Amino acid sequence: MGFVVAVVGATGAVGREMLATLEQRKFPVDKLVCLASPRSAGQKVRFQGKDVVVEATTAAAFAGVHIALFSAGAAAAREMGPVAAAAGAVVIDNSSAWRTDPGCPLVVPEVNAAAIKVRPKGIIANPNCSTIQMLVALQPLHKAAKLRHIIVSTYQATSGKGHAAVEDLLEQTRALAAGKEVKPAIFPGQIAQNLLSDWKPDTTPAGEGYSEEEMKMVFETRKILDDESIFVSPTCVRVPVVNGHSESVHAKFERPITVAEAIALLEKAPGVTVDARPYAPGHHPQPVHVSGKDDVFVGRIRKDFGDPNALNLWIVGDNLRKGAALNAVQIAEIVASESRQA
Amino acid sequence: MGFVVAVVGATGAVGREMLATLEQRKFPVDKLVCLASPRSAGQKVRFQGKDVVVEATTAAAFAGVHIALFSAGAAAAREMGPVAAAAGAVVIDNSSAWRTDPGCPLVVPEVNAAAIKVRPKGIIANPNCSTIQMLVALQPLHKAAKLRHIIVSTYQATSGKGHAAVEDLLEQTRALAAGKEVKPAIFPGQIAQNLLSDWKPDTTPAGEGYSEEEMKMVFETRKILDDESIFVSPTCVRVPVVNGHSESVHAKFERPITVAEAIALLEKAPGVTVDARPYAPGHHPQPVHVSGKDDVFVGRIRKDFGDPNALNLWIVGDNLRKGAALNAVQIAEIVASESRQA
Numbered sequence: 130m131g132f133v134v135a136v137v138g139a140t141g142a143v144g145r146e147m148l149a150t151l152e153q154r155k156f157p158v159d160k161l162v163c164l165a166s167p168r169s170a171g172q173k174v175r176f177q178g179k180d181v182v183v184e185a186t187t188a189a190a191f192a193g194v195h196i197a198l199f200s201a202g203a204a205a206a207r208e209m210g211p212v213a214a215a216a217g218a219v220v221i222d223n224s225s226a227w228r229t230d231p232g233c234p235l236v237v238p239e240v241n242a243a244a245i246k247v248r249p250k251g252i253i254a255n256p257n258c259s260t261i262q263m264l265v266a267l268q269p270l271h272k273a274a275k276l277r278h279i280i281v282s283t284y285q286a287t288s289g290k291g292h293a294a295v296e297d298l299l300e301q302t303r304a305l306a307a308g309k310e311v312k313p314a315i316f317p318g319q320i321a322q323n324l325l326s327d328w329k330p331d332t333t334p335a336g337e338g339y340s341e342e343e344m345k346m347v348f349e350t351r352k353i354l355d356d357e358s359i360f361v362s363p364t365c366v367r368v369p370v371v372n373g374h375s376e377s378v379h380a381k382f383e384r385p386i387t388v389a390e391a392i393a394l395l396e397k398a399p400g401v402t403v404d405a406r407p408y409a410p411g412h413h414p415q416p417v418h419v420s421g422k423d424d425v426f427v428g429r430i431r432k433d434f435g436d437p438n439a440l441n442l443w444i445v446g447d448n449l450r451k452g453a454a455l456n457a458v459q460i461a462e463i464v465a466s467e468s469r470q471a
Numbered sequence: 472m473g474f475v476v477a478v479v480g481a482t483g484a485v486g487r488e489m490l491a492t493l494e495q496r497k498f499p500v501d502k503l504v505c506l507a508s509p510r511s512a513g514q515k516v517r518f519q520g521k522d523v524v525v526e527a528t529t530a531a532a533f534a535g536v537h538i539a540l541f542s543a544g545a546a547a548a549r550e551m552g553p554v555a556a557a558a559g560a561v562v563i564d565n566s567s568a569w570r571t572d573p574g575c576p577l578v579v580p581e582v583n584a585a586a587i588k589v590r591p592k593g594i595i596a597n598p599n600c601s602t603i604q605m606l607v608a609l610q611p612l613h614k615a616a617k618l619r620h621i622i623v624s625t626y627q628a629t630s631g632k633g634h635a636a637v638e639d640l641l642e643q644t645r646a647l648a649a650g651k652e653v654k655p656a657i658f659p660g661q662i663a664q665n666l667l668s669d670w671k672p673d674t675t676p677a678g679e680g681y682s683e684e685e686m687k688m689v690f691e692t693r694k695i696l697d698d699e700s701i702f703v704s705p706t707c708v709r710v711p712v713v714n715g716h717s718e719s720v721h722a723k724f725e726r727p728i729t730v731a732e733a734i735a736l737l738e739k740a741p742g743v744t745v746d747a748r749p750y751a752p753g754h755h756p757q758p759v760h761v762s763g764k765d766d767v768f769v770g771r772i773r774k775d776f777g778d779p780n781a782l783n784l785w786i787v788g789d790n791l792r793k794g795a796a797l798n799a800v801q802i803a804e805i806v807a808s809e810s811r812q813a
Contacts, residue, residue, distance in 0.1 A: 278777040282624035282719035284666055284708065299648075306645055317753035322713050324626055326771070326785075327752045338730065338750050338773035347776060360777025364719040364785065366626065369711050371664050377624035377706040379721070388680065408680050410669045411659035429668070431680035434689060435620040435702025443668075443706065 131159035132465060135194045135218065137209065138201030139163035139174050139183050142292045143223055146454035147198050148176050154458060157465065164190055165201070191216035195468070196461050199223060200453065214251030219464050221253045221457045225341075228254040228349060235352045237261050238459040239400045240268045244355075245463050253460055258452030259283050259342065259365065260349040263376055265425040265451065266444045269398035270391055271354060274382035277438070278360040281346065284368045284375040286416060287320060289448045290327070294320075295371055302369070316367070325367045340365055373416030374448040381439040388430050391440055395427055400451070404428030414445035422447055423455055473501035474807060477536045477560065479551065480543030481505035481516050481525050484634045485565055488796035489540050490518050496800060499807065506532055507543070533558035537810070538803050541565060542795065556593030561806050563595050563799045567683075570596040570691060577694045579603050580801040581742045582610045586697075587805050595802055600794030601625050601684065601707065602691040605718055607767040607793065608786045611740040612733055613696060616724035619780070620702040623688065626710045626717040628758060629662060631790045632669070637713055644711070658709070667709045682707055715758030716790040723781040730772050733782055737769055742793070746770030756787035764789055765797055 134151065138144040144165070151158060161176050163183045170185040184190055186209055191197060197213040199206050199222040206226035213220050227233040227250075234244035235254045245253060256264075263281060270276070287298045297314045301321035304311050311319045317327050328340035336344045343363040350361050368375075395403045402424040406412045414426035429443035446452055476493065480486040486507070493500060503518050505525045512527040526532055528551055533539060539555040541548050541564040548568035555562050569575040569592075576586035577596045587595060598606075601623075609618060629640045639656045643663035646653050653661045659669050670682035678686045685705040692703050710717075737745045744766040748754045756768035771785035788794055 280622050280721045280777075282706075284626070284710070302644060303648055306641075306648060318757065319759050322711060323757055323759045324710065324712065324717055325753055325757065326750070326755055329752065330750045335776075338771065340750060340752075360775075362721055362775050362777055362781070362783055364624075364771070364783060366717075366719065368626070368666065369664060370666065375666055375708075377708065377719075379622045379704055408668070408672045408682060410671065410682075411667055413668055415660065415665055415667065417661050417665045429680065429706070433702075433704050434677075435622075435704055439704070441704055441706060 131157035132195040133160045133162065133193050134158050135162040135164055135191060135197040135213070137164045137186055137197060137199040137205065140165045140169045140172050141200055142288055143200040143449060143453040145174065146449045147200060147457060148174060150450065150454045150458045152177055154462070156458060156461065162190060162194060188212045188216065191218055194218040196221065196464060198457050198461060210252050211250070219248070219251055219253065221255060221460050223255040223453050223457055225257065225345060227252050228256065235349060236460050237264050237353055237456060238463060239265050239398070241353050241355070242463055245460060255453065255457045255460065256349045256353060257342070257345040258289055258374055258448040259285065259376065260346050260353070261452050261456050262374060262425045262444055262446030263346070263378065264350065264353055265400050266395070266427045266442065267378070267380055268354065269394045269401070270380065270382065270386065273390070273394055274384050274386045276354070276359050276380060277383055278362070278381040279350065280362045280379040282364045282377045283366055284370070285365060286370040286372045286374055286448055287367065288372040289374065290315065298369055298371065320367060321369050323369065326365060327367050328365060370416045372420040372447065372449060374446055374452060375416060376444040378442045378444055379433065379439055380442065381436060383438065385437040386440060388432055388440065391430050400424055402426050405430070413443055416445060419445045420447050423450055425451055473499035474537040475502045475504065475535050476500050477504040477506055477533060477539040477555070479506045479528055479539060479541045479547065482507045482511045482514050483542055484630055485542040485791060485795040487516065488791045489542060489799060490516060492792065492796045492800045494519055496804070498800060498803065504532060504536060530554045530558065533560055536560040538563065538806060540799050540803060552594050553592070561590070561593055561595065563597060563802050565597040565795050565799055567599065567687060569594050570598065570687070577691060578802055579606050579695055579798060580805060581740070582606050583695050583697070584805055587802060597795065597799045597802065598691045598695060599684070599687040600631055600716055600790040601627065601718065602688050602695070603794050603798050604716060604767045604786055604788030605688070605720065606692065606695055607742050608737070608769045608784065609720070609722055610696065611736045611743070612722065612724065612728065615732070615736055616726050616728045618696070618701050618722060619725055620704070620723040621692065622704045622721040624706045624719045625708055626712070627707060628712040628714045628716055628790055629709065630714040631716065631794070632657065640711055640713065662709060663711050665711065668707060669709050670707060712758045714762040714789065714791060716788055716794060717758060718786040720784045720786055721775065721781055722784065723778060725780065727779040728782060730774055730782065733772050742766055744768050755785055758787060761787045762789050765792055767793055
């Protein structure tokens with residue numbers, strides 16, 4: 130009664146988190162197929178207490194696969210996503226490859242689960258980590274008061290760039306502690322005790338001056354909320370944190386909304402934990418506390434001084450879990466429930 | 472032809488920076504009086520290649536002092552500022568003690584130098600570090616297009632909380648590297664590889680949910696720009712950086728303003744260095760590059776997607792220099808030039 134599940138990119142930071150999440154949430158896996166680039170084939174990963182040997186990602190590897198969770202980057206997803214779909218798998222892809230494709234739903238289960246049903250290409254896209262946690266927190270407010278404009282500054286963890294980026298942060302930190310020169314391996318400069326915008330520039334005319342990461346937040350917010358009239362003004366910044374993205378958000382709505390109303394709405398919202406304590410030093414969601422948790426944490430909900438229709442919020446989420454692996458597995462759970470209903 | 476200058480709080484992070492700045496800028500010091508709390512009295516600090524013994528801050532110590540630079544905290548400034556002024560010194564205070572006093576000008580020389588002249592109490596207040604760098608960057612745009620609303624998220628360095636806070640960051644970092652438990656000494660929690668809002672809560676009714684640091688940005692912006700109609704929506708965050716504050720700013724003006732116009736205005740502005748390169752990874756002002764520099768660095772100037780009257784900017788400054796010591800010494804230079812003109 131279970132499923133044959135493939136994890137593509139099983140040796141990466143998000144791939145490993147996908148395996149852990151499938152296990153923790155007791156996803157009905159009859160057979161697990163772990164795939165990666167030829168370079169990583171032969172490595173072993175752990176699942177349900179056993180070693181699983183990683184195979185190279187080939188068309189043949191998808192035979193009999195019901196659900197394929199991809200976290201192998203955009204190029205691999207563009208090439209192998211349709212191959213997996215043609216072999217009969219429902220593809221859930223964590224890369225940016227299919228997010229803008231009108232034939233692929235872009236889904237945060239708490240926000241737009243219904244979109245999963247319409248997937249003419251057999252591919253469902255998992256949004257960008259920064260967008261996911263922002264929308265889990267803002268959608269309950271949007272439903273009540275209609276979002277008009279989101280001004281967001283991010284404080285993004287190094288794990289969002291993968292294992293090697295975390296190692297780069299830690300190695301740079303050790304070098305500084307030893308009084309040695311910092312030699313960046315993955316980042317385009319010093320990230321230890323520093324801040325970087327390290328994402329590629331967006332190359333569309335609309336995105337002049339913006340990074341790809343920032344333009345993802347603009348485009349994906351509109352697609353997921355199915356509302357082209359919402360504006361997003363993003364500034365994406367990498368901070369020397371291992372895991373857990375934070376966001377400072379100024380959200381402007383169509384009508385006035387009070388702090389009390391926002392807290393009440395968020396306390397009922399799925400996937401959200403509200404920190405409604407009065408402000409005091411350290412009384413707010415923090416990356417080190419949120420890392421390893423499923424929920425998106427929202428705190429520091431404050432009225433705005435300039436605009437009665439706006440609120441300021443502080444949103445923290447585990448970028449590898451809800452920002453990637455958990456969101457993908459939640460989509461897989463909905464796909465799995467469809468098959469059982471059919 | 473020089474001045475008797477007192478530095479109160481000479482052993483602190485900002486006090487030492489004041490001494491270095493007086494020396495570097497060749498301020499005409501005839502005699503230097505270094506003062507601190509009784510606990511620090513007897514310590515030595517360096518100035519112009521010589522050791523200067525630090526004395527306890529008493530009324531008698533201000534006899535004959537022309538200019539007293541205070542960086543000793545609000546309590547000391549509240550008590551000893553008027554004592555120094557009564558002894559005939561012009562007091563330039565880096566704490567928050569006198570900033571809101573209508574009888575004390577609050578000055579960023581590039582922005583409102585003229586305000587220095589009217590100082591009925593003999594005390595001039597140095598603004599908060601976050602406000603100074605934001606206004607050095609925004610005032611040239613304000614003059615051209617009139618600011619209406621500033622939405623700012625800060626990324627503030629540990630040096631803003633003093634020597635001991637930097638040491639706390641470094642010690643926590645070493646503990647993490649050694650796999651040991653983090654034991655915060657100064658911060659209210661983990662700051663290494665984490666983010667904190669560590670400032671005290673504001674206790675005024677208007678400031679509900681906001682920190683003192685945030686409310687300083689609201690109040691001080693209006694006082695310095697002499698415009699009560701400007702709104703500021705601040706979120707202040709401490710990041711694991713040693714020195715150099717960064718700010719993500721969404722600035723809304725009375726009329727549309729283009730990126731090209733903003734760059735042209737900022738390139739002519741005093742105290743500003745513009746990074747006008749097209750966006751690429753790492754091509755933006757960074758704390759590790761700006762630390763030790765006098766100017767405020769502005770980059771990532773981008774049009775806004777939601778509002779033709781708004782721009783998004785990334786502003787980085789050395790919080791100990793322009794954010795504190797340099798700004799105070801620049802005020803002292805203007806005071807000194809008055810005496811020479813008189």
